[in-house]
Amino acid sequence: MLEIENLYKYYGSFAALGGLNLSIKKGELFGFVGPNGAGKTTTMRIISGLLKADSGSVLVDGVDALRDLKHLKDKIGYMPDFFGVYDNLKAIEYMEFYASIYGITGNEARKLCLELMELVNLGDKAQNYVDDLSRGMKQRLCLARSLIHNPELLILDEPASGLDPRARFEMKEILRNLIDMGKTILISSHILPELAEMCTSIGVIQNGQMALCGAVEEIMTMMASSNPLVITMVDDVERAVTFLKEQPLVDNLSYKDMQIRVDFKGDAAEEAWLLAGLVSQKLPVRSFMREEGNLESLFMQITQNGGDDSHAHAH
Numbered sequence: 272m273l274e275i276e277n278l279y280k281y282y283g284s285f286a287a288l289g290g291l292n293l294s295i296k297k298g299e300l301f302g303f304v305g306p307n308g309a310g311k312t313t314t315m316r317i318i319s320g321l322l323k324a325d326s327g328s329v330l331v332d333g334v335d336a337l338r339d340l341k342h343l344k345d346k347i348g349y350m351p352d353f354f355g356v357y358d359n360l361k362a363i364e365y366m367e368f369y370a371s372i373y374g375i376t377g378n379e380a381r382k383l384c385l386e387l388m389e390l391v392n393l394g395d396k397a398q399n400y401v402d403d404l405s406r407g408m409k410q411r412l413c414l415a416r417s418l419i420h421n422p423e424l425l426i427l428d429e430p431a432s433g434l435d436p437r438a439r440f441e442m443k444e445i446l447r448n449l450i451d452m453g454k455t456i457l458i459s460s461h462i463l464p465e466l467a468e469m470c471t472s473i474g475v476i477q478n479g480q481m482a483l484c485g486a487v488e489e490i491m492t493m494m495a496s497s498n499p500l501v502i503t504m505v506d507d508v509e510r511a512v513t514f515l516k517e518q519p520l521v522d523n524l525s526y527k528d529m530q531i532r533v534d535f536k537g538d539a540a541e542e543a544w545l546l547a548g549l550v551s552q553k554l555p556v557r558s559f560m561r562e563e564g565n566l567e568s569l570f571m572q573i574t575q576n577g578g579d580d581s582h583a584h585a586h
């Protein structure tokens with residue numbers, strides 16, 4: 272549904288996107304995560320035809336998004352990361368205004384707009400002034416607007432930002448419904464755990480490039496082996512530490528009281544061998560496990576490394 276290859280975007284001499292690659296299949300709910308300034312909005316605006324790229328290619332369901340804007344418009348529903356001010360405009364009028372842009376007017380427009388407002392749980396807000404809606408309602412109204420021309424690919428820039436937990440939950444439910452209706456969704460956020468919970472795939476963008484990309488399960492697995500092994504001893508900690516330090520897959524370790532934390536680059540089978548090694552040395556192991564996976568720490572790790580790199584290059 273979406274194929275981005277080697278995408279570059281410069282603001283002056285600054286490369287906001289430096290050879291970005293991204294591929295999203297039909298029916299996916301793809302989470303696009305990255306720190307402030309990583310290039311999420313820039314990427315989304317280019318896909319939506321609102322910003323010109325410098326080089327690379329973007330295909331949306333076979334349409335060349337960098338050149339064929341006429342056909343692109345039909346394919347894409349874009350929800351920006353801001354909401355304007357609409358003096359004296361009622362929610363339904365706002366919707367009908369956007370419908371008219373797509374040539375939908377009269378009863379047909381009214382029916383469609385009410386249906387879409389229903390879909391985003393705003394059925395009872397049609398006669399309210401847009402400016403009087405809460406932030407969460409405005410965001411949902413904006414989502415309803417992006418659905419007017421029945422696009423296949425939705426590009427949602429931080430649709431859950433600034434929402435309280437209940438409003439976030441509602442937004443997630445709506446997105447799930449849209450996926451069930453057959454849409455493909457690209458959604459950006461700073462909050463990786465929140466995306467991981469609902470997305471099928473995740474891409475982490477850092478300094479205008481994809482730092483990591485894959486199915487949520489793949490990323491979870493990867494993350495599991497990046498967490499430290501936590502080994503608790505009954506006693507003999509010093510001897511256990513000496514033994515562990517001699518093992519080839521042990522990178523680094525630290526210990527406090529009876530607990531040893533080990534950076535161990537092995538898979539499950541190699542973990543089992545390590546445990547067997549400890550036991551064969553008659554070292555009294557009380558527990559032995561990988562620390563629980565934590566997406567937030569993975570995100571920090573990836574983005575932290577990127578930061579360190581750029582620091583290194585600067586010197």
Ligand SMILES: Nc1ncnc2c1ncn2[C@@H]1O[C@H](COP(=O)(O)OP(=O)(O)OP(=O)(O)O)[C@@H](O)[C@H]1O
Nearest residue numbers: 282287305306307308309310311312313314352461
């Ligand atoms: N119009 C512009 N002129 C100059 N630089 C820009 C412009 N728009 C964006 N940038 C820069 O490009 C980089 C990427 O910005 P972008 O808005 O795409 O990031 P983002 O990932 O959406 O960040 P956020 O999480 O804060 O929304 C940033 O360094 C930003 O300062």
Ligand SMILES: [Mg+2]
Nearest residue numbers: 311312313352
């Ligand atoms: Mg942004």
